[in-house]
Every structure is written in structure tokens, then in C-alpha cells.
Amino acid sequence: MPTVLTAMATNIAMIIDSIIAGNLLGKNALSAINLLSPISQLYFSLTIMFGLGASSIIAVAKGKNENRQANRIFTATFVSVALLCIVLVAIQLPLADGICSMLTKDNVLHSLLYDYYIPFILGTPLNLLLLCYSYFIRTDNRPKFASNIIIIANAINLVMDFVYMGIFKMGIAGSSIATVTGYAVGFVMAATHFGSKHNTLRFDFSILKAPKKFLKIFSNLITVGLSGALGTLLITIKMLFLNWIIQSVGGSDAMASYSICSSSQIFMSMFITGASQTMIPIIGVCLGEKDFDGIRYAFRRAFLILAIASFAIMLFIEAAPEPVIRLFGITAAKDIANAIPALRINALSFPALAFSFLLLYYYMATQKKTFSTTIAVVNGLVILIPSALLLSHIFGLTGIWMSLVAAQVGTLIVVYLIVFVLKVKSKGKYDSFYLLPSGDDNEIVSLSFKGTKENASGVSLYLTSFLASHNIEKNKSNRIAVAVEGISANLAERTGKEKKADVDIRILIDRDEIIISIRDNGKPYNFTSDSDSEDMISEINVVRAISKSVEYSSVLGFNRLMIKI
Numbered sequence: 001m002p003t004v005l006t007a008m009a010t011n012i013a014m015i016i017d018s019i020i021a022g023n024l025l026g027k028n029a030l031s032a033i034n035l036l037s038p039i040s041q042l043y044f045s046l047t048i049m050f051g052l053g054a055s056s057i058i059a060v061a062k063g064k065n066e067n068r069q070a071n072r073i074f075t076a077t078f079v080s081v082a083l084l085c086i087v088l089v090a091i092q093l094p095l096a097d098g099i100c101s102m103l104t105k106d107n108v109l110h111s112l113l114y115d116y117y118i119p120f121i122l123g124t125p126l127n128l129l130l131l132c133y134s135y136f137i138r139t140d141n142r143p144k145f146a147s148n149i150i151i152i153a154n155a156i157n158l159v160m161d162f163v164y165m166g167i168f169k170m171g172i173a174g175s176s177i178a179t180v181t182g183y184a185v186g187f188v189m190a191a192t193h194f195g196s197k198h199n200t201l202r203f204d205f206s207i208l209k210a211p212k213k214f215l216k217i218f219s220n221l222i223t224v225g226l227s228g229a230l231g232t233l234l235i236t237i238k239m240l241f242l243n244w245i246i247q248s249v250g251g252s253d254a255m256a257s258y259s260i261c262s263s264s265q266i267f268m269s270m271f272i273t274g275a276s277q278t279m280i281p282i283i284g285v286c287l288g289e290k291d292f293d294g295i296r297y298a299f300r301r302a303f304l305i306l307a308i309a310s311f312a313i314m315l316f317i318e319a320a321p322e323p324v325i326r327l328f329g330i331t332a333a334k335d336i337a338n339a340i341p342a343l344r345i346n347a348l349s350f351p352a353l354a355f356s357f358l359l360l361y362y363y364m365a366t367q368k369k370t371f372s373t374t375i376a377v378v379n380g381l382v383i384l385i386p387s388a389l390l391l392s393h394i395f396g397l398t399g400i401w402m403s404l405v406a407a408q409v410g411t412l413i414v415v416y417l418i419v420f421v422l423k424v425k426s427k428g429k430y431d432s433f434y435l436l437p438s439g440d441d442n443e444i445v446s447l448s449f450k451g452t453k454e455n456a457s458g459v460s461l462y463l464t465s466f467l468a469s470h471n472i473e474k475n476k477s478n479r480i481a482v483a484v485e486g487i488s489a490n491l492a493e494r495t496g497k498e499k500k501a502d503v504d505i506r507i508l509i510d511r512d513e514i515i516i517s518i519r520d521n522g523k524p525y526n527f528t529s530d531s532d533s534e535d536m537i538s539e540i541n542v543v544r545a546i547s548k549s550v551e552y553s554s555v556l557g558f559n560r561l562m563i564k565i
Contacts, residue, residue, distance in 0.1 A: 015263045015266055015267055016158050016161075017033065017157070017158070017161060017175055017178075017179070018030055018033055018034070018259060018263050018328060019263075019327055019328055019329070020158070020161045020162065020165065020175070021033055021161075021165070021172060021175050021329075022259075022328040022329030022330065023328070023329035024165050024166060024329075025165065025171065025172055026329065027253075027256040027328075027329065027330055027335065028108055028109060028112055028252065028256075029112055029172045029175075030256055030259045030260075030328055030329065030330075031109055031112075031252055031255040031256050031259050032104075032109050032112035032113045032116055032172060033116060033172070033175065033259070034243075034255065034258065034259035034262055035103045035104055035109065035113050035243055035255070036103070036113060036116060036117060036120065037239050037243075037262065038103075038236045038237075038239040038240045038243070039099075039117075039120075039236075040120075041232060041235050041236040041239060042233070042236045043124075043127055043128060044131075044232055045229040045232040045233045045236065046084065046128060046229070047128055047131035047132050047135075048225060048229040048232055049221075049222065049225035049226060049229035050077055050080065050081050050084075050128075050132055050221065050225060051077075051131060051132035051133075051134070051135035051136070051225075052135055052225050052229075053220075053221040053222065053223075053225020053226070053229075054073055054074070054076075054077035054132070054135070054136070054221045054225070055135040055136055055138065055139040056225075057073050057217075057220060057221055058070045058073050058074060058136070058139055058201070059139050061073060062139075062200075067200070068204065070200075070201065071201060071202045071203070071204040072204050072206075072207040072213070072217065073217055073221070074136060074201045074202075074203070074204075075203050075204045075205060075207050075208075076207050076214050076217040076218060076221075077132065077217075077221060078129075078132075078203070079208065080218055080221075081128055081129060081132050082125070082129070084128065085124050085125040085128055085129070088121075088124050088128075089121055089122070089124050089125075092121045092124075093118075093121055096114060096117055096118060096121060097114060099117070100113045100114045100117060103240075103243065104243075104247060105247070106247070106251070106252050108252070109252055109255070112172050115171060115172050115173040115176075116172045116173060116175065116176045117176070118173070118176075119173055119176035119177045119179075119180055120176050120179070120180075122180070123176075123179065123180030123183060123184075126180060126183040126184055126186075126187050127180075127183055129187060130149070130153065130183050130186045130187045130190055131150075133149075133187070133190040133191075133193075134146045134149060134150055134190065136201060137149070137190060137193050140193070140198070140199060140200055140201055141198070141200075142193065142198055145193065145198075148189075149186045149189045149190050150186065152182075152185065152186060152189065153182040153183055153185055153186030153189075154182055155182070156178075156181060156182040156185050156186075157178050157179050157181065157182030157183075158178075158182075159178075160174075160177070160178035160181045160182065161174070161175055161178045163178070164177055164178050165178075230373060230376050231357075231360060231376040231379075231380070234376050234377065234379070234380030234381060235380060237380065237381065238380045238381065238384060241384075241385055241388070242258065242388070242400070243255070243258075245388055245389070245392060245400060246258050246397070246400060249392050249396060249397050249400060250338075250396075250397045250400075253334075253335065253338060254338070254342075254397055256330060256335060256339070257335075257338050257339040257342040257343070258342065259328070260324065260325055260328050260330070260339055260342070260343060261342050261343055261346040261401070261404075263328070264313075264317060264324070264343065264346065264347065265346070265350075265353070267313065268309070268310065268313055268350050268353065268354065271305065271306060271309040271310070271354070272306060272353070272354050272357050272358065274305075275302040275305045275306050275358065276302060276306075276357060276358050276360075276361035276362075277361065278302070279298050279299065279301075279302040279358075279361065279362070279365065280361055280364070280365040282294070282298045283295050283298050283299070283362070283365040283366060284365055286298065287365070287366060287367065289506070289517055290508070291446075291506060291517075292434075292436045292437065293446060295366070295434065295436060296434060296436070299358075299362055299434070302358055302362075303355070303358060306354040306355065306358055307351070307354075309354070310350040310351040310353070310354040310355075311350075311351055313347070313350055314347045314348065314350045314351060317343055317344065317347035318344055318347055318348075321339070321340045321343045321344055321347075322336060322340065324343060325339045325340065325343065341398060341401065342397075342401045345398070345401035345402060345404070345405060346401055346404050346405075348405050349404050349405040349407070349408040349409075352405070352408035352409050352411070352412050353408045355412060356375060356379055356408055356411040356412055356415070357379075359375060359415055359433075360372050360375040360376055360379070363375065363435070366434075366435065366436070368435060371418065371422075371435075374414075374418065375411060375414075375415060378410070378411050378414050379407060379408070379411040383406060383407045383410040383411060383414075384403055384404070384406075384407035387402075387403040387406040387407060387410070388400050388403035391403050391406070415433075416433075419433045419435065422435060423435075444467065444470060444472070444507045444508065444509060444514075445463065445466065445467075445505065445506065445507040446505070446506045446507075447459070447504075447505055448502060448503065448504045448505070449502075449503055450500045450501075450502065450503070451488060451491040451492050451500050451501040451502070451503045451520060451522065452492050452500055453489055453492045455488065455492075455503075456484075456485050456488030456489045456491075456492060457485060457489075459484055459485065459488060459505070460481040460482070460484060460485035460488075461481075463477070463480055463481045463484060463507075464477055464478060464481045467480060467481075467507075472514070476514060476565060479546040479547075479565050480507065480514065480516060480565060482542065482543075482546060483516060483542075483543050483546060483547065483563050483565070484505060484516065484518070486542050486543050487518050487543065487561060488503055488518075491503060491520050491522055501520045501521050501522035502520065502521050503518065503519070503520045504518070504519040504520070505517070505518050505519075513548070513564050513565070514564070514565045515562060515563070515564055515565075516561075516562070516563040516564075516565065517560070517561070517562055518560070518561045518563070519558045519559065519560050519561075520558065520559050521558055521559075522559060543563065546565065547563050547564060547565050548564040548565060549562075549563070549564045550562075550563050550564075551563075
């Protein structure tokens with residue numbers, strides 16, 4: 001939910017920004033804001049590269065109990081982003097007029113774009129640091145607080161839109177200043193985390209005295225973050241190309257239509273972002289545990305959410321495009337007539353858009369980065385640019401809208417062909433588009449139940465019988481049953497009369513070892529800590545006595561135990 005809410009807050013704020021500007025200032029202001037989208041998208045790519053890249057490495061370091069290394073990564077990232085902000089401001093400010101000329105040749109749009117762009121440049125540090133901070137805070141076990149920061153920042157942005165553009169009559173610059181104001185409040189909120197008792201990340205500037213270590217960390221976070229940022233970087237290039245060709249073919253009137261199409265895609269993307277980016281860490285954990293059923297389940301849930309959302313939004317726009325257009329302040333009959341086909345044709349791409357990006361994120365999460373990168377390149381460049389050039393030559397402006405559909409449908413066709421080839425080459429290893437091993441040959445048991453004492457006892461009896469029937473020697477069967485019953489009984493004690501937790505157990509054979517993976521969604525605890533209650537310690541001692549090793553971790557809100565027998 002924090003990921004979904006963050007995506008909704010950011011995306012809805014961008015849409016409402018456009019709606020307010022369009023209604024208060026007219027369609028040219030709407031077009032000017034959309035012209036800056038490639039640069040906004042570039043900024044977003046940088047926050048993914050540095051924020052997501054660093055938070056992923058920090059999470060690994062913390063999982064290994066390497067807290068000093070985590071602090072060094074945090075410090076190196078902060079310094080890198082701060083220096084990047086200085087460079088971006090220093091480059092863009094003197095070149096702002098020239099950059100605006102590159103984005104549009106229309107004098108009216110150029111003037112509006114410049115007024116909007118200058119506050120955007122000055123707000124660069126707040127923009128990049130805030131969004132990077134949100135990744136760090138989420139990794140630091142406060143996902144709800146990270147979500148609230150983004151939601152509040154965007155809520156203030158929307159309120160200040162009316163204040164600056166409506167009350168103070170600051171024009172389009174007011175919209176940009178409102179965004180910076182929201183980021184400033186969000187930045188102050190984020191800063192409070194790093195001085196609170198919840199914070200586990202500290203600045204360690206000793207890393208600056210070791211250039212080789214600093215460069216190694218910098219290189220690592222770029223490598224990790226680049227795969228996630230690439231899709232967004234390609235969207236930047238796609239936007240630049242579409243802005244150019246649409247202005248060339250249809251002028252500023254066509255840009256107003258495209259701005260509405262772009263906003264509708266932003267609305268669709270909040271579901272894509274929420275479902276896909278929530279799916280990624282779940283799949284990552286399941287992949288590490290070789291829980292292929294869990295991977296398939298997570299993908300199917302994300303697929304279902306996107307199927308319902310994409311078809312519902314598409315059908316609504318097909319049925320009632322005019323109210324959507326009027327919402328953005330477009331009221332002239334000619335402008336509405338131009339925008340209706342654009343909006344309707346663009347909406348046809350939504351189901352394919354949702355599924356192509358879902359697959360992009362899925363293959364990224366399952367460590368098939370080359371395939372994921374291929375999807376991003378095909379979707380953003382390979383099909384769109386040639387089809388837009390060709391179809392616009394044949395059908396004019398309508399051909400450009402058609403190319404948006406062609407790019408998404410074409411991407412799915414390419415994905416199907418690549419999956420077919422990979423399945424054939426795997427010689428039976430892969431039997432579906434999931435590209436996962438076709439059988440879980442090393443899995444003996446996979447079951448779930450409510451964490452009660454009665455169920456704990458029942459599962460123990462069941463496992464003793466089941467494992468014996470699968471030729472597991474009696475001594476090991478009994479030890480497995482005792483370990484599972486002890487953990488499950490302890491869970492029942494901890495939850496008491498509260499809502500019973502769910503327990504998920506998987507038992508696997510790995511060479512001569514039997515591995516028991518136990519997950520539950522009860523209150524966090526450390527099963528391997530010596531500071532727990534006497535009852536828990538006695539159960540720990542029993543499990544330890546019959547096991548080679550016991551490892552505890554808290555992942556995605558689950559308590560997770562790995563017991564080797």
C-alpha cells in the first residue's frame with residue numbers, strides 16, 4: 001500500500017497540476033508544462049538510479065550486519081547526489097533559454113516554458129534529495145512514513161497552485177514554484193527521520209578519505225540502479241521525439257491534445273507503478289528461497305490488478321472522452337474535436353502498456369536483466385520511432401496516435417517471440433513465459449495454516465506421517481516435526497488473543513541437508529536473540545539442539561526462519 005499510495009500521490013498531483021494550469025491559464029500553459037516532461041522524467045530516472053540503487057545495496061549490507069558499510073553507502077550517495085544537483089543547476093541555468101528553444105519553436109510556448117523552467121531548475125536539490133531520501137527511509141523500515149512524505153509534499157503543491165496562480169496571479173511560474181514549495185516541506189519532514197530514534201543510518205564522512213572505496217561504492221550503486229532507471233531514461237527520449245514530431249505535424253494545438261493523452265497515461269501508470277514495484281521485492285525474496293509458486297502467485301495478482309485497471313480506464317475514455325478533455329480546460333469545439341480521436345486511440349494502448357511494463361519489471365526481478373532491458377528498448381525506441389514516422393507520413397496526426405498503440409502491441413509480440421525461442425533453447429527447463437524451472441524437484445512440502453496451538457500440533461503429526469511416506473528417515477522426520485511444532489506454538493503464544501498470524505512452511509532437500517523455511521506475518525521478533533522470554537528461549541534451545549543452523553530475518557513485514565537439519 002505505501003508503494004501504491006506514493007505512486008498515486010505523485011501521479012495524481014502531476015495530472016491535477018495540468019488540470020489547474022489548463023483551467024486557470026489556458027491550453028498553451030497545459031502544453032508548456034507537458035513540454036518539460038522529458039526533463040522531469042530525466043530527474044525521476046536519476047532518483048531511481050541513485051535512490052533505488054543505493055537502497056538496494058544498503059539493504060544487502062544490513063542483511064549481513066555490515067552497519068558501517070551501510071552508513072558509508074548512505075554517505076557516498078548523499079555526497080554524490082548533492083554534487084550532481086550543483087552540476088545540474090550550474091549547467092541548466094545559463095542554458096535555460098537554449099534548452100527551451102530545443103523543446104519548442106513556438107514563441108508563445110517558449111516564453112511560458114521558460115517561466116516554468118527556471119523555478120524547476122532552482123528546486124533541483126529539493127527534488128532529487130527528497131525522492132532519494134524516500135528510498136532510504138523505506139529501506140530503513142519506515143515505508144508508511146516515506147509514503148506520507150510524498151503524499152503531503154504533493155498535497156501542498158496542489159494547494160499552492162491555487163494560491164500562486166489564482167490569488168497571487170503569478171502565471172505558469174506559480175505552478176512550478178508550488179511544486180518546489182511542496183518538495184521543501186517534504187524535505188524538512190524527511191530530514192526529521194535522520195535525527196529520530198527510528199533511524200539506523202548515520203553519516204560516515206570517513207569514506208571521503210578513501211577515494212578508491214568511494215568510487216567502488218559509486219560504481220556499484222550506478223550498476224545496480226541503472227537497470228531500474230533505463231526504462232525511465234528511454235521514456236525521456238521517447239517524450240522528446242513525440243514532442244518534436246507532434247509539433248512538426250500539428251503545431252501547438254496538437255500539443256494540447258497530446259498533453260491530455262500524456263496525463264491519461266500518467267493516471268494509468270500509477271496502477272502500473274503500484275502493482276509492478278510492489279511485486280519486485282516479493283519476487284526477489286521468493287526467488288532467493290526458490291519459492292517458484294510464490295513468484296507465480298505474486299505475478300498473477302499484479303496481472304489481475306492491471307488487467308482490471310487498464311480495461312476499465314480504456315473503456316471509460318472510449319465511452320466518454322469529452323468530459324475528460326473539458327476537465328483540462330479545453331472548451332473550444334475545434335480543440336475538443338481534435339482531442340477526441342487522440343484520446344480514444346491512445347486509450348487502446350493501455351492494456352498492452354500495462355502488460356509490457358509488468359513483464360519488464362517481472363524479468364528484472366527474476367534476474368533476467370538483458371531480457372528486461374530489451375523490452376525497455378523495444379517499447380521506447382525500436383517500434384515507436386519508425387512507426388510514428390511512417391504512420392504520420394501516411395495518416396498525418398492520426399498516425400502518431402496510432403503509433404502509440406503499435407509500440408505497445410508490437411512490444412508484446414516481440415516478448416512472445418523471445419520467450420518462445422528461450423523455451424525451445426532451454427530443452428524443457430522452461431515450460432511457460434515465467435521462465436522458471438518447470439519442476440520444484442527439491443521441494444517436499446509447501447503448506448500454509450493459521451498460527452494456533454491446535455494447528456501446530458496437527459501439522460507436527462501430519463509432517464511425521466507425510467515425510468515417512470516420502471522415504472525421509474525417521475530421525476530426520478521427527479526433528480523436522482519438532483522444529484515446526486516449536487516455532488508454530490511459539491507464534492500462537494506471541495499473538496495470543498489477537499488476530500491469528502498466517503504461517504507458511506516449505507521444506508526442501510539440498511544435497512544432504514533438509515532446509516525448513518518458515519514465514520509468518522505476526523509481530524516482529526528475533527528468534528535467535530538471547531534476550532527473549534524464558535518460554536521462547538526453551539523453544540529456541542530445542543530447535544537449536546536438533547538443527548545444524550537457525551537463521552532469522554525480517555523481510556517485507558514477515559518473520560522468516562531458515563532451519564537446516
